[in-house]
Amino acid sequence: MTASSNSLKVILLRHGQSELNHENIFCGWIDARLTEKGKVQARNAAKLIQKYCRENKVPLPQVGYTSRLLRTQQTMEVMLDEMGLKGSYEVVPGVEWDVEEGLDGDIVKVLQSWRLNERHYGSWQGQRKPQILKEYGKEQYMYIRRDYWGKPPAADLKREMVQETNDAGSLTGYEFKEPNRHQKYGLEEQNGVELPDSESLRDVVERMRPFLTNVVLEMAKQHNLDSCLLVGHGSSVRSILKILQEISDEEIKNVDIPNATPLVVELNKDTFKFVNRYYLDPETASIDAEKVRQEGFQNNP
Numbered sequence: 001m002t003a004s005s006n007s008l009k010v011i012l013l014r015h016g017q018s019e020l021n022h023e024n025i026f027c028g029w030i031d032a033r034l035t036e037k038g039k040v041q042a043r044n045a046a047k048l049i050q051k052y053c054r055e056n057k058v059p060l061p062q063v064g065y066t067s068r069l070l071r072t073q074q075t076m077e078v079m080l081d082e083m084g085l086k087g088s089y090e091v092v093p094g095v096e097w098d099v100e101e102g103l104d105g106d107i108v109k110v111l112q113s114w115r116l117n118e119r120h121y122g123s124w125q126g127q128r129k130p131q132i133l134k135e136y137g138k139e140q141y142m143y144i145r146r147d148y149w150g151k152p153p154a155a156d157l158k159r160e161m162v163q164e165t166n167d168a169g170s171l172t173g174y175e176f177k178e179p180n181r182h183q184k185y186g187l188e189e190q191n192g193v194e195l196p197d198s199e200s201l202r203d204v205v206e207r208m209r210p211f212l213t214n215v216v217l218e219m220a221k222q223h224n225l226d227s228c229l230l231v232g233h234g235s236s237v238r239s240i241l242k243i244l245q246e247i248s249d250e251e252i253k254n255v256d257i258p259n260a261t262p263l264v265v266e267l268n269k270d271t272f273k274f275v276n277r278y279y280l281d282p283e284t285a286s287i288d289a290e291k292v293r294q295e296g297f298q299n300n301p
């Protein structure tokens with residue numbers, strides 16, 4: 001794909017396959033790690049980005065973004081390693097960042113925000129998708145997974161989520177639980193951030209928008225960036241696309257995001273208006289996106 005000149009290339013991708021993706025279990029804010037396949041996917045994504053940047057004379061990203069969840073950080077680490085780059089990681093608890101801070105040419109500044117986290121899947125987190133499908137039926141299952149307003153039942157934070165140090169088995173029948181929030185999100189708590197116990201896609205768009213506007217696009221403007229690299233999740237990438245491309249509430253229902261295939265969103269450098277969007281491996285993306293949509297309807301992938 002030939003990039004248009006003088007546009008900002010937001011290189012977006014969902015993390016590589018995680019342990020829970022592999023098990024067909026709803027993950028959300030559970031801090032799953034990448035599988036070996038997920039790491040290989042991340043390495044391949046880096047090679048696609050290097051090829052794209054070389055062929056289009058686009059500088060490799062100087063700024064990167066991940067969520068606060070391990071699977072996006074691991075994906076970023078593998079990709080930067082593959083590109084021969086070093087990353088300097090910093091958590092941004094709010095929606096302000098000193099965009100005038102200089103960039104070090106040899107180091108990629110990687111900002112990490114809870115606002116890039118996957119949607120919170122509420123009480124569905126840790127549950128097997130085929131089981132939830134059976135319990136809720138196809139219509140409700142897909143409404144909650146893909147409709148803009150679909151929202152899972154809230155997690156009982158008093159039980160599933162506070163993972164004490166000696167977590168002797170699950171009190172809720174869950175095999176997996178979120179990490180203890182006071183440990184994982186201490187910075188956010190100190191900044192008075194209220195973290196969710198269940199989210200619709202709309203909720204994700206609302207918490208994503210200020211970070212995109214005040215940090216991601218401001219950084220691009222301040223440093224006249226040609227590209228930036230953002231590693232998110234299925235629903236957080238859908239939210240970013242909805243905002244940048246102004247996709248309707250109806251149309252976003254049909255968007256599924258595959259693991260680890262880079263998606264370039266080109267924006268006008270002056271107005272940040274949407275110009276174009278394309279996968280760097282469209283065939284693989286189309287096949288894998290359909291597999292994502294079908295999760296739960298078949299046994300483990």
Ligand SMILES: O=C(O)[C@H](O)COP(=O)(O)O
Binds near residue numbers: 025118295
């Ligand atoms: O959090 C997860 O389990 C997945 O990223 C959600 O996947 P889905 O929204 O495609 O079911």
